[in-house]
Amino acid sequence: MYGNILDKNHLVDVIDSFYNEYKKQAPAFGLYFFLSPAVVITDLNVIRDILIKDFDVFTNRGAYHNKESDPLSAQLLSLEDSEWKVLRHKLTPFFSNYKMKMIFRTLLNVSVQTIENLKLENDLQMIDAKDMFLKYTTDVMANIVYGIDMDSKNELSYKFRNMGSILFEYKTYTIFKALCMLYLEKVSKKFGLKLIPSDISEFFLGIVKTTVKYRLQNKIERKDVIDILLKIELENKDGVKLSIEEIAAQCFVFYLYGFETVACTGSFLLYNLAMHLEIQNKLRDEIKMVLWRHENKFTYEAVQEMNYLQMVIDETLRLYPPIFDIVRKSSRKYEIANSDLIIPSNTYVLIPIYSIHRDPDYYFEPEKFNPDRFIDRTKANLHSMAFIPFGSGNRNCIGSQFGLLKLKIALIQLLTNFKILPNEKTPNPLVFDPRKSILTSSTDMWLTFERLLENLELFFAMAWSSISIIFVTLILLLYRWIKKRYSFFKINKFPYVEPTFPFGNLKGAGSKYHANELFQKLYIELKHQGPACGVYFFLTPNVMITDLDVIRDVLIKNFDNFHNRGLYSNERDDPLSSNLFSLEDNEWQHTRMKLTPVFTSAKMKMMFNIIVDIANEMTDELKSKKSLEMIEARDTLIKFTIDVIGMVAFGLHWSAIKDPNSKFHEMALKVFKPDKNFFMKSFFLTTFKSLGRALRMKFFPADVSEFFMTTIKETVDYRLRNNVERNDFMSLMLKMYTEESDEKLTLNQLAAQCFLFTVAGFETSSSTSSFVLYNLAVHQDIQDKLRNDVMNIIAKNNNKVTYEAVNEMKYLQMVIDETLRLYGPVATIVRVSFKDYKILNSDLIIPKGTFTGIPTFAIHYDPEYYPEPEKFDPERFNDENKAKRHPMAFLPFGAGRRNCIGERFGLMQTKIAIIQLICNFKILPNEKTQIPMKFDPTVPTLSPLGGMWLKFEKLK
Template identity: 45%
Template structure:
């Protein structure tokens, strides 16, 4: 009799659980919003972290449901998520209605994992205050001041390429550009001569790379943490490995102590952080906040820029006519500026802008933008209301590969960013780093170092694809930032 009772109780619990899950999966249908039929428990996350990059997953939903309504409802595990399909609604959410969508709804754990509480993840008033304090660091005036420092690193980059060229070996373009961007950020942000291009074994480089190559959690777990943020915080889950936190805390502490002891001031990001840290009263920035912001500047700055550079050189090697045209354009502009690589000369290279923008279109560093409603939101032109706390995903990768905006989107075509093409296209059809008040604060810095990287690597060298490069390119699934499976390998020859 007891066995029967136990079995009946167990079956009842299972039945209740099934009915509860089914009720959760009825959310979008009740709202009258088109939705993707979910699988039991994990919803529509099948493939993420296994065989689909997050940008490709949302592209499937975008292509299937575009035209059926302004959004399509999906489920990431049991949590309803709205994927935006209408580019005008996207513009409203990022610009006009930004006060309702100022937060990303990303997991971070400030108490146990201070590195996670950085500007990209933060929400509410703290994000707004820090954003206002840091914005002056990334002005065009500051870029000009940092330009000479970037050029010093570029000299080492050219020397490194020349060494590989003389050796006759294949070039691992990802590794090369990661070394370059780490050194640029080490100098411009921390005031450190990291010398990664001369010594690949330095700790600054390897710890930074390990954040992405050896993440604490895989892509699917990251989605779980975002979905169940409050539970994850109560369980005191961390995003980053302890050795990463220890390293960045140590290097920031040493830098601050050295500068204060020697009354040393520099025109870099660290100087701004130190000034905020030493202020009295409410404007004082605690040490953990200093570390978090220095960390994200380093990590986001070098990884997104090095990824853009490697994809750019993949396409230049695959399209020799574009490579030759760009090289000719660079040399032509430099002649107008007396052969000197100045900030003004770089800003004058319009075709270089087109090539880099086309790279960012085809390979946006992030496949998605995250937003969360802070109050109920009526979707313009409809009767549908997104309830407070609803997560919204803006499918950057899908928009950038939409033939409505880019004919033959799989083709690398810098003419997509000619003056006329840009003028005739919706302004929000190209948003590699977001838009509105929460657009990437370091986009100008990243663009400048990418341009210097392309100019330096292209002026004296020609590139072709090595057979070692896998074709066609497949994006790795374990990264949120786009990375090619197997890397990109190039052959180099000098140009006399």
Template identity: 30%
Template sequence: SQPGSRKFPPYDSKITHPTREPHSWSRAAALTEGDPTCTNRVHNQSVSTSLEARVSGFVVSVRSQPRRRNKRAVLHTHTTRKATRKLGTEEMEPLSAAKETFIMGLLFESLSADIVVGVFTLLLFVYLRYSYSYGYWKRKGIPYIPPPTSIFGNVGDFILSKKPPGTVMMELYHKLEGKPYGGIFMITSPALLVRDPEIIKQVFVKDFDHFVDRSLNIHEKINPLEGNLFMLKGKRWRWLRTKLTPTFTSGKIKMMFQVLIDCASEMNAYVSPIANSQDSLEIKELIAKYTTDIIGTCAFGLQFNSLKNPDSEFRAMGRKVLTSSATKKAKILLIKALPFLAEVFNISFFDMEASNFFLNAVNDTVEHREKNNISRSDFLQLLIQLKNKGHELAKETFIMGLLFESLSADIVVGVFTLLLFVYLRYSYSYGYWKRKGIPYIPPPTSIFGNVGDFILSKKPPGTVMMELYHKLEGKPYGGIFMITSPALLVRDPEIIKQVFVKDFDHFVDRSLNIHEKINPLEGNLFMLKGKRWRWLRTKLTPTFTSGKIKMMFQVLIDCASEMNAYVSPIANSQDSLEIKELIAKYTTDIIGTCAFGLQFNSLKNPDSEFRAMGRKVLTSSATKKAKILLIKALPFLAEVFNISFFDMEASNFFLNAVNDTVEHREKNNISRSDFLQLLIQLKNKGQIAEDRTSGKEDAHLYYKIRNEESSNNQKFELNDGLLAAQCFLFFLAGFETSSATVSFCLYELALNPEIQERLRKEVDTVLQNYKGTITYEAIQEMDYLSRVVDETLRKYPPVPNLDRQCTKKFTFPGTNHVIEKGISLIIPVNALHHDPKYFPDPERFNPDRFTEEAKRTRHHYSYLPFGEGPRICIGMRFGLMQTKVGLVSLLSKYKFSPCEKTSIPIVFSPKSPTPTSTDGIWLKITNRE
């Protein structure tokens, strides 16, 4: 919008530039255009539910209505000079420590960065800001509709997905009956709803130079597709609109007309077999495929074949971009409310996977045409022509405008005031450890505390904590900051023992906030707290005894045999193999059978849906980090928008898989020897039958929990959601940790052939005693195998950092250092495992570190691959067993060696919360002689 004011003839109303009003905020709403006579239109849409344009910095929403000439209103703004309220010292009293620490590992005892910005103070600030904003139209003397809620203004029903936006605006339109326009509130942002067609004409045509832009903030650096004609502003929009105008002349449309005819013929051929049959047809999907094929040919020069191929990737990506969800609304809200976070975390209006797909499709097509001197009669060719005639037109600018012209209305809160509040809160929080008199590491940045390198995906979390660990050399513990949340980094194994065991009742919980109502899968044993965790941990203890593992042992053998069959054709060939993916399929099939009672067939089926969903949950991204950041910083928004730690599509998939399997078994009276059957037994009978004999190997399962069972009289129900959550945890934790361990182990064995040969001899010797058969007892006899696995877990701990949350105020004995309730304690496992004080020459792979004599020379709590104490990993024994079975099965038949693709040394991905090789783990496999 241009500075100055503009009157609305015949009304004596004017709109002033936003700089005259110090409390103006960025406005957000949707703009569509419907005047066919206007030559300056970006697009002509025949269907319009809510029309908006920017009026000197705020939004005008317009609705068609017959003009009422007998009504007049005054619209004006005036400069407000009221001083902003000061934050008095009484508002800056020390806040209680945040009760959460930001966790980046989805299901592992991983640590991640967190931000807690004084929720109650923020709510008070927001409330005051809302109250002031809702007086905007009253101060202007313009008729308006008071908002029914102090949170979402007049559009709460749309924000909360109760009503579509057209219906919401129609209801507001009727409430302004008799008025040419009236004020409404999009959250706290004032907007003008225009009803009079004459004023709409004024906005769209007569005074278009005052209402040029749509109210969309774009970030082309994050996603080039946001630079499309629909979203561009000002001079860049004018320039591109002028250049593209010849593209849609009647002559150009005639040039592409045959494409429309061909696609229509294919549609008729598709419908023909259905006509006169008993089947009905979903028309929207049919026509969507027809139009997708047209756009594919005209815009991309490609045959999409959506009608013939129901799994067309272009059709799927189109749906992905246009499908609305509460998560997408929350993401756009974050973009609008905290744009600096959008830039930091590379958050876009559009799904990045779909965006990259369309970018690559266009770039590849353009490159192919230019390289091979190909020319076609389509829209893309016209754009290539425009590009090559010397016009500086980025290939990405036009893509989204070709496909979709839809974007929902959005809301913006007071960004600059919020930033000021956050800055003050940060500055105060960073003095926490100094006030406590505890040594600490000053944060290098005022945004991300001490963990910025992980948040920004520059370094993996294990490396970040190792660097902090070394900065506290000589101290038993020290303070750090996870974003603004203070946390205590513990270095001394004796204090770790105190936290994990001796004073466990002060450090029961992990620092995770769970929302089971949003996603039942968050009610898993890893994330549960307090009494519910104690109850469930006690009930699940018999599930992982040695007896129960023996019951499932044959499943491990069967899956290992299938893995060998998969590897056999590759051995001795010229091909290398990516080991991590191979082992992940092996462990996925094991967990699928044991946890879900289903045959996943990941080895035989590379497109296994369970494998794909497992990857989807565990794959880290900036968007996921930003989502979790929002959950932690503004938990009330997480509940409003139903935002979960886990991907909701994958969560629903696992929920349905478990519920359907349970229902089928109960309905048909089916019983199997697997983990799911034990949970069904617990659900129906209230307990799992324990083995009559449990040896020393099961001692870790009964760590202190048994002593507390009698005092925990409160009973909880194992409902379907809680049951599914445990299967989900078993699946994710089981396949990821074991597959990583086996992969890294084979990598080290390939680089250390003498260790590989020594282990192979042990495998051969023991198996000879069991007639060449891998049995539970044979695995137990392989002492050197255990040492090799232990050394792998030392060098590559699956969970690089553990955490606990202080649940009761605690004072370290012999000091005046008080740990308040809610403070998180970080145990840097990776740093301990690589400390030369405990493990000399830590980068060398040496299984002899784990002989009984060697283990007695160091502190027990310097080695923590599975944690310790009552919250030790309950599935530790099962994980070790499937790891060892996989290794023995492979080593008994094959040799492993480095190849050209092998990364030496491994480069770890800074994006993953667990140790993951950036380039994969590629090895050469040969048959044994």
């Protein structure tokens, strides 16, 4: 059934393998596409005969089209005989040099807008070159073909791109349809089988119908494709009169092949320039020199003089021709010259462009990217059919000049503004996407765009004549930029409170107020004005979601649009910052999947007794103290959780409980006791990630980073040298580090995950445990009830604290949940929108790249969900009350796929600590206990001002 094409690779690889096998045996060979025989031509002289000399035999492509039921299929690419010839003749003038000059300025304007949009990207370290080119070519083709001025950021542009890209995908049902059309053409037409999906057809037909109607009614003329086609229709010369559907079909094919093919070529070209910086520099030098000769004016004539640019494009088209083969159909029996081979009538003939372009008979070292192949003297020695990216003869690509011009303009703009570099996500080697009918990479074309400083200097040198004017101008530009930033929510119609420069809505945060208290105040003020509101974090706009249903959409239903946190990471200079919490996209997903097994119930059971032993050590240490009148509970629990992490994660005795000078204790505290510049540094690194990386800035203090990196490296080295295996977190990390795969962890990545497990594991659990003790001290009745419940369950389990016994302690869970409601360690969940997002049942749209926050602290204190929210009442979390509440009204660990991976582990060590303490001590307030609780504004997490001082009284 599959003929010769059953393969998991791209179709071009299959054809290429047969080409190399048979090309020496004859000027042509046969290939079966499913049940259809096709003749593949390998001899260049025969190819020239077919495309030029004997074109009358091979005029048609044999492509399916059906004007009646599938009007967009009846376009220039598929039309046949005289119908094709007349229409081609009518359309040819649109692609003349004269027309190219006329549309040059339009192309230039779109390219300038593309560069400006690119400069607005938060992170130029990771740019998908193909996506960028698709946006550019979409905007160009929408303008040139349909006369629509478009911006790649709007929804219509996205719809154009999406619908165009779908048509180049191989899918099972499209292959099935193609087979029906190939073998049962008349039946397919009779039953109205469509090549173009109905929704796509209706969309593009609708665009043309609306545009044509408006132009005819208002007598509007534009120098675009629709205009040319309208003139053909109105003039009715040579008996050619186009229907509105035929006009739409021609517009459609020009758009379709003008946006995807150029985008693929452009992305492949940038890839090769990134991989060959010497060629990139040479090309940039030529561009500069030619523009200098034209007084730095970007003109049509200047572009035509850039010979090396043409050579680079030609070499890219040689290696990656977007249309990798030419298909023709014989109209009669045809004898191949100088052979006994005869091509029967109505047989498909295929010319394998890709294989010819990579044939070592014509190109020395064909896999190598070498633009010098296309120097005039070298080209002169090349057979004319050895390079045919646009076909040849009467039916070559009608829009080749136009395609080259828009590609050149984009490349000139990019290379005069950026240096293109590979990065860790750049595909190498390139693999073609087998799901696509054209040549395109199977992965996104990730490249780094580095701004060229010299362009900035040139701009200032040409624009201003004195330092004072430059300074004033920069101040004005800064003012405009700030004003624009502070207009974000007004423009996007979100309710908001007027910001104060430079603090935004957080004036006093970190000094007078805790940031969460300010967020809560804004939440109360703006909650009833819509499902979301705007908050300025210094100069950065953040959308705060206040509606619980929308929160569920963001965290769960539409997770794909909010899967990243937008945090700063810099693996090169600050390796510990590239941890699971800050990783993005596939890197996060892969790491999360690998780490999940360490937090299963089975793993929790394995760790349980270790944690109990350390909790006993903590209670013994407390009992040994001379006085228990003044105990800093939070510090006690930090030492406990540090020792737990050391043992269950790394198999190390960190001895924080017994050693008052523990280095681990000192360094762990430093992470969550940042310096006074923490908020400003966080703002800067979040807002200007690329600049932060360029300046090699670090999020974590250097001594903290060095200490943990050294500790982890020594542990890794010891285990690998001594073949140490343990069922702990480090063993799992080592498997990911030593595995033989492309997805293995580097040592820096391993260290980052271990570091996160350490600091997150000790901070959240110690914070929660200490707040539980505080609440129990202030509410003795609840403490007594909890102690009785815990002791009764332990008694039922042979007076042993077991994993099963702890899971029976429902009231303990209720106490912890109520504590997490009041003092959740993470007070705001942050996400970044991957693309524009319309909030359900509202007119609000969250723009792409916008920080989006879920204010868990404010929600947990909302009287709408929790009456008397300041009151500590564990009964809020009995089964009956929980069932009445919206699931998003309680989010201490987040929700959805990016919730806290260590939730179960954190709760388990918290429960064990509380059980051991209340079974051995009565917890009481003392004169240093804060009542009511006040938070330390200088600490980003919720931390009691002045410490958590409590009195411990031994139980008899």
